Amino acid sequence: KNQVEQSPQSLIILEGKNCTLQCNYTVSPFSNLRWYKQDTGRGPVSLTIMTFSENTKSNGRYTATLDADTKQSSLHITASQLSDSASYICVVRTGNQFYFGTGTSLTVIP
Amino acid sequence: GAVVSQHPSWVICKSGTSVKIECRSLDFQATTMFWYRQFPKQSLMLMATSNEGSKATYEQGVEKDKFLINHASLTLSTLTVTSAHPEDSSFYICSARADRGRGETQYFGPGTRLLVL
Numbered sequence: 001k002n003q004v005e006q007s008p009q010s011l012i013i014l015e016g017k018n019c020t021l022q023c024n025y026t027v028s029p030f031s032n033l034r035w036y037k038q039d040t041g042r043g044p045v046s047l048t049i050m051t052f053s054e055n056t057k058s059n060g061r062y063t064a065t066l067d068a069d070t071k072q073s074s075l076h077i078t079a080s081q082l083s084d085s086a087s088y089i090c091v092v093r094t095g096n097q098f099y100f101g102t103g104t105s106l107t108v109i110p
Numbered sequence: 111g112a113v114v115s116q117h118p119s120w121v122i123c124k125s126g127t128s129v130k131i132e133c134r135s136l137d138f139q140a141t142t143m144f145w146y147r148q149f150p151k152q153s154l155m156l157m158a159t160s161n162e163g164s165k166a167t168y169e170q171g172v173e174k175d176k177f178l179i180n181h182a183s184l185t186l187s188t189l190t191v192t193s194a195h196p197e198d199s200s201f202y203i204c205s206a207r208a209d210r211g212r213g214e215t216q217y218f219g220p221g222t223r224l225l226v227l
Contacts, residue, residue: 036218043114043203043218044154089153091216098144098216102153 002027004092006101013108017080021104023073023090031093035064035075038087038103047075047088080108113137114206116219123194124227131189131222133204139184140206144216145177148201160187194226 004025013019023033032051036044048057048064050073057064061084063076077084085108090101113136123129133143141162146154158168158179166179178190187206191198203221 034215041201041221041223043116043205043220045218046215049215096142096159098156100153100156105151 002092002094002097002099004090004099004101006088006090006104008104009102010105011107013080013106015080015082015108015110019077019080019106021075021077021088021090021106023075023092023101025071025073025090025092025099025101027071027092027094027099029094030068030071031095033064033066033073033093034091035062035073036089036091038089040086044089077106080106082108082110084108114204114217114219116202116204116222118222119220120223120225122225122227125195126193129191129194129224131191131202131204131224133187133189133206133219135185135206135208135217138206138208138217140187140208141184142207143181143187144205144207145179145187145189146203146205148203148221150201154203157189191224194224196226199224199226 007022034049035047038044047062050066061078066073087103087105089103092099115134117132143160145157148154157172158166160166160179160181162181168174181187205216205218
């Protein structure tokens with residue numbers, strides 16, 4: 001069964017600290033994996049997209065990693081800011097189907 | 111980056127009325143658009159896949175007569191919630207898949223919040 005699981009479900013960190021969000025998937029065959037940021041009441045915005053051959057990809061303070069062998073991905077946020085407070089969603093694509101994780105709700109407090 | 115708009119951004123209606131939500135890709139053509147529904151604190155749930163010029167493909171459990179989808183052009187898809195009821199209150203999000211030139215990325219709209227009284 002194709003599934004995408006994210007952890008933790010929610011996370012609270014102090015402004016300026018780093019954090020890492022996890023995404024484990026069983027989707028097969030694998031096409032690509034995306035991390036999205038969704039602010040409350042808004043649509044998701046793409047942060048990174050990774051294909052099978054990519055291990056690491058950065059977008060500013062966001063760094064995503066992918067281990068296709070263990071089917072795990074992580075999103076590392078460096079020097080968190082208050083504006084990073086949002087839900088982060090991992091989406092794995094196989095063919096023309098997209099499988100969404102349940103998301104990690106991140107709250108950054110001053 | 112590519113932009114997807116939705117209109118309206120929010121709507122309040124009486125039970126029994128129909129509501130139409132528009133999804134537009136503003137600077138690219140999208141042969142495929144997706145409609146999602148999201149309940150509070152939950153992830154997006156795919157409702158249907160809309161292909162320009164053909165009938166939409168609905169996910170299991172989604173009533174096609176209840177949620178009418180029309181992909182009239184390469185830049186516009188509409189979702190009509192017919193005879194809306196309070197349980198249809200939700201956050202509806204569309205996404206448009208850009209062509210290969212943009213890496214076949216999905217771009218999401220800002221969402222439409224529907225409240226049925």
